[in-house]
Structures are given as C-alpha cells and as structure tokens.
Amino acid sequence: MPDYNLVADVGATNARFALTQADVPDLLDIKILPCADYPSLEAAVSAYLSSTNATGLISKACIAIAGTVHLPQFSLANNHWRVNKAKVDGALGVQALWVNDFTAQAWAMSKIATADLCLVKQGQAVAKGNRLVMGPGTGIGVAGLVAHDHGWLPVMGEGGHVGFAPTNKLQVQVLEYMWGKYEHVSTERLLSGSGMMDLYHAVAHIKSMPPSLSSPADILQQAQLASPDELAYQALRTFCEMLGNAVANEALAFGAVGGVYLTGGILPRMQQFLLSSDFIQSFTNKGRTSTYLQQIPIYLCIAEQPGLNGAVIALDHESRRHNVTA
Structure with a gap:
C-alpha cells in the first residue's frame, strides 16, 4: 500500500484537506469540510481519512491553521473549535508539522x-x-x-x-x-x-x-x-x-x-x-x-488552493531542513 502525506488548510469556516505522494506535488483527493459540521479538528481529520481510505497510511502531515500553532492547545478566533494538537496527531497517526495558515499562504506565494x-x-x-x-x-x-x-x-x-x-x-x-x-x-x-x-x-x-x-x-x-x-x-x-x-x-x-x-x-x-x-x-x-x-x-x-499548496511547500522545506541537519 502506498504511503501518503496529508496537508490541511484550516480556517474558521472550512477545513480543506488533500493527500500527496512522495516527490509528486499534485494534490489528490481534495475535500472541503465545513467546520460547523464537526465538533473538533480531530473529528474532521478522521472523517477525511475515512472518506479517502487513507487511515493508517499517512507518513507525514502539515496542518496550516488560523491559530497560535506554537501552543499545545489553542482556540480559533472565529469558530467553536478548541484544538488539541496531540489529539489531532493521534487521529493522523503521525506528529504533524503545524504552521499558521498565513505562513502557508506565504509559502504558496513564494512559488506562485x-x-x-x-x-x-x-x-x-x-x-x-x-x-x-x-x-x-x-x-x-x-x-x-x-x-x-x-x-x-x-x-x-x-x-x-x-x-x-x-x-x-x-x-x-x-x-x-x-x-x-x-x-x-x-x-x-x-x-x-x-x-x-x-x-x-x-x-x-x-x-x-x-x-x-x-x-x-x-x-x-x-x-x-x-x-x-x-x-x-x-x-x-x-x-x-x-x-x-x-x-x-x-x-x-x-x-x-x-x-x-x-x-x-x-x-x-x-x-x-x-x-x-x-x-x-x-x-x-x-x-x-x-x-x-x-x-x-x-x-x-x-489560484484555487493556495493554502494546501503552501502546506506542501512547508512540509518539503521542513523535510529538507532535517535532511541537512541530520
């Protein structure tokens, strides 16, 4: 079975998800889930993974989100979610790279x-x-x-x-x-x-x-x-x-x-x-x-999905940085 990378662009209104495969930048299985339909981010992550049959197949993940991502838990300013990073990582099965949603937008503009x-x-x-x-x-x-x-x-x-x-x-x-x-x-x-x-x-x-x-x-x-x-x-x-x-x-x-x-x-x-x-x-x-x-x-x-594309670039940058310092 192939391994996938998961990228997410989470705002106050919608959570966008997609998969990528190693060395292939194309976004696969893009889905947009309304935040109001889910009690938590981990619930939305689990629903997305179930819909794509990718549960247990995620090797890396990047979550771009409109929040204070340096904290282990934080609330979103404009919706009801209280994000617990450990619970989201548990739903993913890997420890995600967490970036601010506008960091992802900036990454996307670097290669637009x-x-x-x-x-x-x-x-x-x-x-x-x-x-x-x-x-x-x-x-x-x-x-x-x-x-x-x-x-x-x-x-x-x-x-x-x-x-x-x-x-x-x-x-x-x-x-x-x-x-x-x-x-x-x-x-x-x-x-x-x-x-x-x-x-x-x-x-x-x-x-x-x-x-x-x-x-x-x-x-x-x-x-x-x-x-x-x-x-x-x-x-x-x-x-x-x-x-x-x-x-x-x-x-x-x-x-x-x-x-x-x-x-x-x-x-x-x-x-x-x-x-x-x-x-x-x-x-x-x-x-x-x-x-x-x-x-x-x-x-x-x-562009249609700059946030998701920016999350892909952020994940690639982080992987390259670790390879250089390893």
Whole structure:
C-alpha cells in the first residue's frame, strides 16, 4: 500500500484537506469540510481519512491553521473549535508539522505561477526585495517573505490585529461606531468576512440607510449587480478604500519593495469590483512615502488552493531542513 502525506488548510469556516505522494506535488483527493459540521479538528481529520481510505497510511502531515500553532492547545478566533494538537496527531497517526495558515499562504506565494496571479497595480519590483502577503478571509492574514539563499522564507506576525487607522471623515465615523461595540477596533474587525457585517451596519448608521442584508455573501452579491443595492455598494467601496490603506501600512512596515500579494477567500470573489475601486489610490495616498508605494506592484492570487499548496511547500522545506541537519 502506498504511503501518503496529508496537508490541511484550516480556517474558521472550512477545513480543506488533500493527500500527496512522495516527490509528486499534485494534490489528490481534495475535500472541503465545513467546520460547523464537526465538533473538533480531530473529528474532521478522521472523517477525511475515512472518506479517502487513507487511515493508517499517512507518513507525514502539515496542518496550516488560523491559530497560535506554537501552543499545545489553542482556540480559533472565529469558530467553536478548541484544538488539541496531540489529539489531532493521534487521529493522523503521525506528529504533524503545524504552521499558521498565513505562513502557508506565504509559502504558496513564494512559488506562485504567473498564470495564477492577476495584476492589480503595476510597479517595479526589486528582485530580492521583501514581499508582503496579505488578504481577507473569515479573518485577515498578514505575512512577509524574505529572500533566503535561492528561495524565500515566511515571516509571520499578527498584523490583522493592529489598530484600525481611518483616513477620512467617513472612516473616522466608522471607527466611532465600532468603539461603541468593541474596546479595541483592529483591522480585522472591519476588513474581513467576520467584520464585513459590522462595516455594513456602520455605513448604514452613518448614512441613515436601512440595512436589509444579513450575510457577507449577500453584501458581495448585491454590491456587484448591474443595479446594485446602494448600501451594499457603498459598504464594499468603503471596504476597498480601507483595505488599500491597511495594505499600504503593512507594505511600509515590511519594506515590501519586492511586491504585494493579495490572497484570501474574499477578493477573488470581487475581483472586478476591487480593480475599479479606489483601492490603488488609497494604497498610494501616503504623503511623503507615496512615491515609495507607487513603485510597488500588487498582485491578486486567483489560484484555487493556495493554502494546501503552501502546506506542501512547508512540509518539503521542513523535510529538507532535517535532511541537512541530520
């Protein structure tokens, strides 16, 4: 019987799984399991393995997950799971490599094919310059890529939890509205799937417009119709403007002269809306550093499974590192 490697990309909404075989990078038996359908990550792992007849055949595993992976147990910020790494390893039958989900996204961007990128903003990338990987899904992730030998290494942080910084009167009013709900208003509180409803209601409150939509999916759909819902449209335009500023802040922090790579589950679903919005203007509107930012190219990842592919790269990197030090 063949041995398999298992890779997982676990977010707050869905857990994605796939298998690979030695020296074959292709993803096999990709399945997407809704987190809400399972009481724990180990239950989802067991269900996936049973569905693929791979129970007992896993030789290596990499779990990319939106959590504090350096701890033996941790809770996910946006769903009900309390992850016990030992229990998950027990379900796998091997000790997994655990990485942050956006570490996997960064690994994926280190080897992304041109065909899987959409140019958002032109620029002149520095060949070995630092890169920024950032994007909204259920939450918002931020990571850097720095050149190392002949490749790249991810640099992780918690950039999605920095304080939200408004840049105009409307955004100040949004922040004031959010202060009425939260002690700390982070970027993620507004620029994510989990935050989009708050932004929608904030804009409704400020403009005295009655909110009628009840999910981020509804906002995305209604804002992009030929005759859009006006409140959804204004909320999503504000989302793009805020995102441009937030991405610029992180690009400055990382010194991302090698380029910005936008990932996550939301932006590919609003690609044309993003391109026609004030995102680029907001990104470059930084006073004395505007010229610096104007030189940075921005790409949108449109690959189907960047998280899983990044987990494959992370597992391969870890194996090579152990082989060198052995």
